[in-house]
Each structure stands twice: as structure tokens, then as C-alpha cells.
Amino acid sequence: MKSQRRFGKVLKALAPACLLSMAGVCAAQPWPAKPVTIVVPFPAGGTTDVLARAVATKLSPVIGQSVIVDNRPGAGSTLGAALVAKAAPDGHTLLMGAVHHTIATSVYKKLPYDFQKDFAPITTVAIVPNVLVVSSAKPYKAVADLVADAKTKPEKLSYGSNGSGTAQHLIGTQFQMASGTALLHVPYKGSAPLATDLLGGQVDMSFDTITPVLPFIRDGKLKPLAVTTAKRSSVLPDVPTMQEAGISSLAIGTWFGLLAPAATPATVTARLNAEIVRIINTPEFRKQMMDIGAEPVGNSQADMVRQIREETEKFAGLVKAGKVTVE
The missing domain is CATH 3.40.190.10 (Periplasmic binding protein-like II)
Structure with missing residues (x-):
């Protein structure tokens, strides 16, 4: 009996340490620990949705978890972005962002997020001509x-x-x-x-x-x-550019890329970049993109940060000149 009581006291004394140890193991749990969700801020069927599903299909077997596409349309793509900005920064919720978000920064008088501060860019998946x-x-x-x-x-x-x-x-x-x-x-x-x-x-x-x-x-x-791009599309080679059609000052394409909440660990976003860029550069994925009129990219995180900053500045001037505002 005495030995049992003594053993019980030892267990009781060790319990806090065990719990702390378990918490440490949980905290260090490798990513991904559960299914990953890619939020698409538009309904199913559009380019953003098509690209997100193409990436999800290829990424799932690579990371050993399901990759779910969640369509959250509304407010010119800003509702879905706001959802991801507030999500847990653990790499399990991503945004399929687009050029629209760099425009929204200047168009909307109030946004519940800062696109350059509240997101961690991963990579640009593709550019698609309009x-x-x-x-x-x-x-x-x-x-x-x-x-x-x-x-x-x-x-x-x-x-x-x-x-x-x-x-x-x-x-x-x-x-x-x-x-x-x-x-x-x-x-x-x-x-x-x-x-x-x-x-x-x-x-x-x-x-x-x-x-x-x-x-x-x-x-x-x-x-x-x-x-609307500066050069013709490879899938519509007989269709002129706006410049060739006489509208000389119009040259814009639409890019699409993945982002995570800003505080997501750098190790997670770096792995996501490596895995997705590898997928983008496969012949199968590149052919899939070209078949739908998309030009695959797969750039670095730093390049995407620079792209977002430069396009936000560029579109701010265009929005001002066009007097485009949204309440």
C-alpha cells in the first residue's frame, strides 16, 4: 500500500511536466496537421476557382492531406480575403488572391484588412489575359x-x-x-x-x-x-491586342496567386512555395494552364511581394484617374 501511495505521489508530481511536454510536442507538430482550405473569393466556374482546384488536386497527394476549395464570393473578392486575413495563421487556410485585391485597396474606402500587411504571399500561379x-x-x-x-x-x-x-x-x-x-x-x-x-x-x-x-x-x-494584354494570347492568336485595335493606352492582364495569413510561420510558407512552384513547373500542369489560356508563373515569395507592391501603386493611379470608388 505504501509503495502504491508513493507511486501515486510521483505520478501527481510528474503530471504538470508531462502536460507541458505534450504541449511542446503539439506545438512542434509538423505542417499540415489537418486538411488545408483554399478560399476562392468568387463563385465556382471562374478563373480563380479553376486555378485553385487545379492546384488543390496536385497539392493534396504531395502534402498527404485533403486540400479543399471553399468559394466565398462577394464585395468584389474582398469578403473571401477578409475571411483569410482573420484565419488562424497556421498554414491550413489560404487565399487564392488576384489582381483584384491590389485594385480593391484603392477602390474601397474601408477594408477590414491591409492586403500588403495582413497576408504572406506564397507564389503567383498564373497570369491570364482579359x-x-x-x-x-x-x-x-x-x-x-x-x-x-x-x-x-x-x-x-x-x-x-x-x-x-x-x-x-x-x-x-x-x-x-x-x-x-x-x-x-x-x-x-x-x-x-x-x-x-x-x-x-x-x-x-x-x-x-x-x-x-x-x-x-x-x-x-x-x-x-x-x-487586353500587351501581346496576343497563345490560345487566341488571331485576336488582336487592344493596342493593335486602336486602344493604345490599355494593357492589363490578371494574375492569380496563393497567400496565407501574415503571421503564418516562415517554414510553412517556404514549404508551400517550394511544393507549389514544383507543381507549376511540371509539364502536365503547364499544359493544363496553357489549354485554358493561362500563362503559368511560379515565382518566389519575394517576387510576389514586389509584384503586389508595384501593382497596388500602379492601380492607385488608374483608380484615381478613372474616379472609381466603391462604398
Whole structure:
């Protein structure tokens, strides 16, 4: 009995130390300890969603955990970003961010996060050209035809975007400034509902990324008039650039990349960068991107930080010139 009581006292004395030791083991638990979620701030079907799912499919077997895509659309991509900014910084919640977020910084008067301070960039996955498309039922054969018609109908022709403050919104604004036209802006929550209305004639045109509209272009349901990047797209080689079509001051593409909450351990973001860049550089993934009109990137974390800083500054000037604001 005495030995049992003595043993019990020893266990009681050791208990706190054991608990501390277990806590240390838990704290040092290697990443990932559970499924990883990639938040997409747009509905399913758009370019952001397509790229996120492509990465998720390849990343899951590499890290030995499920990678879940969670669509959280709204407020021009800022609702999903706000969710990730407030998430636990443990590498289990990521954001598929895009150029839209560098624009939103200047467009929205109040945001619940600072895109440059509250996120840790991982890598840019791809850059996708935007393309001016109209329904094939429209009579326009070139950008000049559309511009000429728009000038006779101020604010009668409409263009859809993925939301106020997105790249499509800003490209539409720049297009009007450069062409001397006045168009009606119709914001949507994403590419899928926009494409539906574009095909149905409820909206006259869009400046969406190539990926969601490419199947309709190939089917002959949508007509591409010009791409918005400085060079032609490899999947639409016969479609001129805006500069070639006479809109010389317009050259914008849309980038998409992964970010984590700012306080995520550097070891985790570094591993994510290494694994995802390796995936991006595989022939299979690169072909998958090229097939949907995307140009794969896979840059360093430092390069993505620099890219975000420079584009935030650039778009601040464009937003000011176009007087684009969102409450």
C-alpha cells in the first residue's frame, strides 16, 4: 500500500511536466496537421476557382492531406480575403488572391484588412489575359465597330464585370477613357452568372479573363474582339491586342496567386512555395494552364511581394484617374 501511495505521489508530481511536454510536442507538430482550405473569393466556374482546384488536386497527394476549395464570393473578392486575413495563421487556410485585391485597396474606402500587411504571399500561379467579348449575335466585327456604335448610344451599351472594384471593372473604365465612350457598368458576383447573361443578351460585352469564356468562343457563341494584354494570347492568336485595335493606352492582364495569413510561420510558407512552384513547373500542369489560356508563373515569395507592391501603386493611379470608388 505504501509503495502504491508513493507511486501515486510521483505520478501527481510528474503530471504538470508531462502536460507541458505534450504541449511542446503539439506545438512542434509538423505542417499540415489537418486538411488545408483554399478560399476562392468568387463563385465556382471562374478563373480563380479553376486555378485553385487545379492546384488543390496536385497539392493534396504531395502534402498527404485533403486540400479543399471553399468559394466565398462577394464585395468584389474582398469578403473571401477578409475571411483569410482573420484565419488562424497556421498554414491550413489560404487565399487564392488576384489582381483584384491590389485594385480593391484603392477602390474601397474601408477594408477590414491591409492586403500588403495582413497576408504572406506564397507564389503567383498564373497570369491570364482579359478579352473583350460580345455575343455572336452582335453585329460587331472589330473593336472599332463597337466603339462607333457606343458613341451614338451614350450609356446604352453595357459591360459586365466580376464585381465592383475588380480588374474587369477597371479595364472597362480604362476602355471608356481611351475610346471616348460611355458604357453602363453591370457588376456580377463572378464569371459564371456574367457569362449566362452575356450569352442571353442581358449585357452587351465583358472584359473577362480568357478561361471562363474560351469554351463559348470555341463553340462560336461568343466573339472575341481584342485581348487586353500587351501581346496576343497563345490560345487566341488571331485576336488582336487592344493596342493593335486602336486602344493604345490599355494593357492589363490578371494574375492569380496563393497567400496565407501574415503571421503564418516562415517554414510553412517556404514549404508551400517550394511544393507549389514544383507543381507549376511540371509539364502536365503547364499544359493544363496553357489549354485554358493561362500563362503559368511560379515565382518566389519575394517576387510576389514586389509584384503586389508595384501593382497596388500602379492601380492607385488608374483608380484615381478613372474616379472609381466603391462604398
